[in-house]
Every structure is written in structure tokens, then in C-alpha cells.
Amino acid sequence: MLPSPRSESLRKLYGTHQSGNVYKVRLMLSLLDLPYEWIGINLAAKEHRSPEFLQLNPIGQVPVLVDANVNIRDSQAILVYLARKYDNNWLPIDAEYMAKIMQWLSIAANEIEHSLTALRRHFLLGVPIDRAKAERTAKQLLQVMDQHLENQPWLECHHPTIADIACYPYIYRAADSQIDLSPYPNITTWLNRIQQLPGYIAM
Structure with a gap:
């Protein structure tokens, strides 16, 4: 039985270490130096479908x-939520910056999810996908991102924001998706820059 979400620690994160989407939250909590209780969810045992x-x-x-x-x-x-509650620098309230950051969150939930994430699940878990379409989408997106990062260190605002954290995990693990990052030197530099942030943790 899962612990009550109101018991013990006031902050709890439910997830699995294999998930890049869970990892981006773990990474953000670490960058913000926010303690939390980790509650692992066994997907194979269908704990995510438990009452x-x-x-x-x-x-x-x-x-x-x-x-x-x-x-x-x-x-x-x-x-x-974490950015707005604990450190606004990660999501500035300026309308233009906020909108541009939200564009990248949308890319993380759509283009990255349907390309790099889908490919990773395919190769690691055997999930059937349209591999050619996913690879094409991934390479198109990486080309756009590499060009975007050519003259700026971060995706937006000239400092790290949740845009970077949202897009990072599945690009960082591109090898799992059998995508070669060598044609994208600006992305490689950006990945290294994220890994130098105080509080960074690997997946």
C-alpha cells in the first residue's frame, strides 16, 4: 500500500528512476536545494493503477x-509550480519571457515526447512506434535547437530556466534513442553547461 500523501514529509515525489519526465522534476528539486521524500512507483506491478x-x-x-x-x-x-513558488528566476514573470519559456515546455511535451522519448521507449522497452517518423521529427527538432543555441547559452533569457530543464532529459539520453548528437555541437555545449549547474544530478 502506498503511503498517504499527507503523512511524514511535507514534500513527496512519486515516480520511477527510469523516467526522464520524473528525472526533470528530481533535477529541478536538486537545483533548488529542496528536500523531499522519494516514493518509488513500480510500473511493472501496476502501482500506478492502484486506488x-x-x-x-x-x-x-x-x-x-x-x-x-x-x-x-x-x-x-x-x-x-516549483519555479513560481521557490525561485522566480527559473520562470520570469515578464510576459514575453514567460511565453517563450512556455513554448519550450510545449516542445518538451510534444515534439520531444513523440520523437526522442518514443524512440527511447522503443529501444529500451520494445514499445512499437513509427520509427522513421520519430527519427525524422527528432533530427528536425535537434537542428532547430542547435541553430537556436548558436548565439546564446540557454534556450531563453540568457540564463537557465525551466525551458532548459524541461527539454534536457531525453536529449541528454539521446544515445538511448539511438540518435547521434555529434552533428549538433551547440546542443552538446548546452548539455555540458546544464551539467555544470550547482546542484546538478545525473539521471
Whole structure:
């Protein structure tokens, strides 16, 4: 049985270490130096479909963050919540910057999810996909990102934001997706820059 989300620690993260979407939340919590209780969810044992977990997220997906009396599901939404509550530098309130950052969160949830993430699940878990389409989408996106990063160190704002954290995990693990990053030197530099941030943790 899963622990009650209101017991013990005030901040709990439910997830699995194999998930890049969970990892981006773990990374953000570490960068913000926020302690939390880790509650592993065994997907193979269908714990994400248990009545206890479905009370936290009726969709039955990880990650889920419980922060005192606040329950947030979806990795992009959790990044927004953490940034706005604990350090606004990660998501500036300026309308233009916020909109541009949200564009990258949308890319993380769509183009990256349907290309690099899908390819990783295909090669590691045997999930059937349209491999050619996913590879084509991944390479098109990486080309766009590499050009975008040619004259700036971060995706937006000239400093790290949740845009970088949202897009980082599955690009960082591109080898799992059998995607070669050598044609994208600006992305490689950007990945290295993220790995130098204080509080960085590997997946």
C-alpha cells in the first residue's frame, strides 16, 4: 500500500528512476536545494493503477508532486509550480519571457515526447512506434535547437530556466534513442553547461 500523501514529509515525489519526465522534476528539486521524500512507483506491478495512486493522479501517470497541501501532476506543470513558488528566476514573470519559456515546455511535451522519448521507449522497452517518423521529427527538432543555441547559452533569457530543464532529459539520453548528437555541437555545449549547474544530478 502506498503511503498517504499527507503523512511524514511535507514534500513527496512519486515516480520511477527510469523516467526522464520524473528525472526533470528530481533535477529541478536538486537545483533548488529542496528536500523531499522519494516514493518509488513500480510500473511493472501496476502501482500506478492502484486506488491509492489514482487518488493522486486519476490519469495514472508519474510524476506526481505533493507539496504540503498542494498536489501537482505532469512534469511540465510541476516545473512551473516549483519555479513560481521557490525561485522566480527559473520562470520570469515578464510576459514575453514567460511565453517563450512556455513554448519550450510545449516542445518538451510534444515534439520531444513523440520523437526522442518514443524512440527511447522503443529501444529500451520494445514499445512499437513509427520509427522513421520519430527519427525524422527528432533530427528536425535537434537542428532547430542547435541553430537556436548558436548565439546564446540557454534556450531563453540568457540564463537557465525551466525551458532548459524541461527539454534536457531525453536529449541528454539521446544515445538511448539511438540518435547521434555529434552533428549538433551547440546542443552538446548546452548539455555540458546544464551539467555544470550547482546542484546538478545525473539521471
